[in-house]
Amino acid sequence: MFAIVDCNNFYASCERLFKPKLRNKPIVVLSNNDGCVIARSNEAKAIGIKMGEPAFKIEPFLANNDVAVFSSNYALYGDISERVMNTISSVFPEIEVYSIDEVFIDLSSYSMFDLSKLCLELRAKVFQWTGIPVSIGIAPTKTLAKVANRIAKKEFSYNGVFFMDDEAKRIIALKQFPVEDVWGIGRKYAIKLQQLNVKNAYDFCKFNENWIRKNMTVMGVRTQKELQGISCIPLEKGISAKKSICTARSFGKNSSNKNIISQAVANYAARCAEKLRKQKGCATYICVFLETNRFRTNDPQYNAYKVIHLPLASNNTPDIIRFALIAFDLIFKPGFLYKKAGVIVSEIIHESQIQLSLFDNEKQEKVKSIMITMDRVNNLMGRDKIRIAKQGFDRKWKLRQEKLSPCYTSRWSDLLTINIGKQCELLKKSLH
DNA sequence: TCTGGGGTCCTAGGACCC
């Protein structure tokens, strides 16, 4: 048996945590650059705000409906996520953290009869300890657990926990579950399937396996088996090292200025190097890409990328920046208004496995110790306190984040202050 | 004016080998 715990409207719930006034009010959280809606509270969903909607298109609507709008605050969400995960693993040690707001639990060592009760208790505990509401789906496979989770979330009578514990429940659930919502079936496959009259998860379960294998690869077959109740996707414990790492951003303002964009690229490269060091990996390839704004169809368009094979796999910031800028120089063309740039590092090997060269080992060691010191200082004093000159100082390319909430739990200066005296007065009043 | 960012996995097909 597996469970999946999914935080309800996670980013919106995080924003609400420290602003009780927002209870029962519509909230949306925007993507980087305040671009699109990426999270909505139930109230926001109810008034018809769509996922992925560009913010500028619905600005008047948001204002008229008194919707609280936030820029995304990943420092806050990451920290709250960690608290949720820690709470869950204090109860169930066998977990797989699947995303910032989802976690799978292996329940095979528990008695079937206790599962509902245990999960209801877990849900209450997470809410009490972190303030985040969650939904829990329990089923014999991960894919079915995802289905169960959806039911737990939608049918309020289940109190946030739905246990698919027999065949009848499985069939009823699958029959009412749209095929496009199945975990592993995306938009493209859904369209093909619907054309063949496969409308819900139950139809898919019964559908021709050969067709699925041919058109959806073994991944599709695996999904089908999982829906039939045959577990094919095991729980993955531990954090696996990334095979590629990408840092890419749209600029707050389009730019054609080579200097400004190269600073942005240097900064993305620096982020990649940091992420590499964090997982003790060294990259063999580095790729830099540039994009103009594809929505401005009247503007001249130019998209380009360049991959460079590093002479020696590396994770030190000066190296990564240097090669990123070489690649950048090769693709940059003047005269275009650039919207976005990014750096991807790939073919990542463990730092202990780098092929050392004959002569410059001493230098390598030196750079390595500089990086360790730099990371330590920056962790303590704030990102980029020590940086490479190429990263620049004015940060003209930076994101637009006009509605950023405080980092309540991860920055000293943003801690909430509570006026106890006033709270006591209010409490007394309410008791009378 | 304004439209996100970060990943994984699989396969077909080409190039090459004997």
Place this chain on the structure above:
DNA sequence: TCTGGGGTCCTAGGACCC
């Protein structure tokens, strides 16, 4: 008249997830 059979490796592109 007739033109084999078996393999590996790499990459681009397409699908998916949050």
